[in-house]
Amino acid sequence: xxxxxxxxxxGLLVMVAMAFYPPxxxxxxxxxxxxxxxxxxxxxxxxxxxARADIFGLKVNxxxxxxxxxxxxxxxxxxxxxxxxxxxxxxxxLVRLTPQRR
Numbered sequence: 001x002x003x004x005x006x007x008x009x010x011g012l013l014v015m016v017a018m019a020f021y022p023p024x025x026x027x028x029x030x031x032x033x034x035x036x037x038x039x040x041x042x043x044x045x046x047x048x049x050x051a052r053a054d055i056f057g058l059k060v061n062x063x064x065x066x067x068x069x070x071x072x073x074x075x076x077x078x079x080x081x082x083x084x085x086x087x088x089x090x091x092x093x094l095v096r097l098t099p100q101r102r
Contacts, residue, residue: 004092009090015081023076024069036069042067 019036024044039045049064 003095007088007091007095011084011091015084016075018080018084022075023080025071025073026067026069027071033071033073034067035073036067039069 020028020041021038022041023038025033027033027037036045036047045094046066046068048066051064052061
């Protein structure tokens with residue numbers, strides 16, 4: 001098996017893995033985006049909105065509604081994919097330039 005084929009195969013595997021584990025954002029009604037982190041494609045990340053306070057020794061816990069990511073950050077995902085593609089192309093080019101021993 002050729003070393004270039006191994007590099008291309010590993011690069012494609014990494015790019016597919018990035019697509020299955022994308023960056024998520026929460027977009028509210030006003031159009032502002034909030035980064036929510038990375039999670040699998042089938043389960044968007046959820047952040048609980050809990051507040052705690054200690055007022056004069058009285059502990060108050062407020063359980064707010066959870067915020068669930070509702071969109072994939074496509075610009076960040078495409079940026080990552082382009083970087084991975086550039087690395088794979090660079091490695092394939094470097095392997096092509098090295099003299100072959102027989």
